[in-house]
Amino acid sequence: MSIVLFLAGLVALVVGAEALVRGASRLSLSWGVSPLVVGLTVVAFGTSAPEMAVSVGAAASGATDMAVGNALGSNIFNVLFILGAAALITPLAVHVQVIRQEVPMMLAAGLMLVVMALDGAVSRPEAALLLALMVGYTVFLIVQARRAPAQDQGEFAAEAPASHWDRHWSVQTLLVLGGLALLVLGSRWLVQAATAFATALGVSDVIIGLTIVAAGTSLPEVAASITASLRGQRDIAVGNVVGSNLFNILGCLGLAGVVAEGGLPIPEAVLNFDLWVMMAAMLACLPIFMTGREIARWEGGILLAYYGAYTAYLILAAQHHAALAAYSTVMMSFVLPLTIVTLAVMVVQRKPH
DSSP: OHHHHHHHHHHHHHHHHHHHHHHHHHHHHHHTOOHHHHIIIIIHHHHTHHHHHHHHHHHHTTOHHHHHHHHHHHHHHIIIIIHHHHHHHSOEEOOHHIIIIIHHHHHHHHHHHHHHHTTTEEOHHHHHHHHHHHHHHHHHHHHHHHTSOTTHHHHHHHTSOOOSTTOSHHHHHHHHHHHHHHHHHHHHHHHHHHHHHHHHTTOOHHHHIIIIIHHHHHHHHHHHHHHHHHTTOHHHHHHHHHHHHHIIIIIIHHHHHHHSTTOEEOOHHIIIIIHHHHHHHHHHHHHHHHTTSEEOHHHHHHHHHHHHHHHHHHHHHHTTOTTHHHHHHHIIIIIHHHHHHHHHHHHHHOOOO
């Protein structure tokens, strides 16, 4: 039954992502809003609905470790896996607004979360502040979109699909709503099936949240971003990931912290490792995006390799494997410093054009 549920979830995600990206991109033209802003709001928030549902539901039921692990794990998955996979399909052009505005906002939200979590918990007042910032950010984007130069619409129109049946706003709205519904439903089926598999192996809530549940609830972002990449809607592909990360920190953890009795305690393992992995992954976006305003295929390959390395670490840690110490030493002493040096050289040698 779990296998059937898993396969049905995959089908729902693929169909839902296609409908959502098509509807959102056409609707952006009807409203005079850029695809980038649609990716940062409608698509990003919509595809983050599973993370919201899982984190808030887990927090309300007392499974706060699952709530925290899901949000942080989804952010790591978004940057390393989704951007990596989408860039391998086609190099992703990064809008200048993402470099100057959205990435700094994402990093600021992550830094704020780190400061809040240093005492071992995100209190209810702190969570309410995160949620209020999410509302303010959304309002700011909408106001900003209304002031966009009129000449930009020519660029947006050139990226629109050439079909006629979905030209009316009512059809576009139905595509968005239907796509979101399929994404949420498909993600729920996938998470249920995957959690059943993981639980049978005796894995902890934190590990399940950081891996199976995080990847499962992020599958809508995978489907939406990769579909957008294949369709040439590259602003939506990148904006979706950055917007989803902001939504996960401010919206998911904010609402989960408000709902949870006593706020959200941060597991020690997450505070010592996973929180910093999330910050490192998001920080890596800045030099990669700045070097030519494009995520090249080889850079996407590096991101994917790091997600594989992170997942391998979690598996070794969950099993208390004897190779964990040696693996950690190699990663910290050789791989990470080499990556930092490579990124620094890229920033120096390549200028945005």
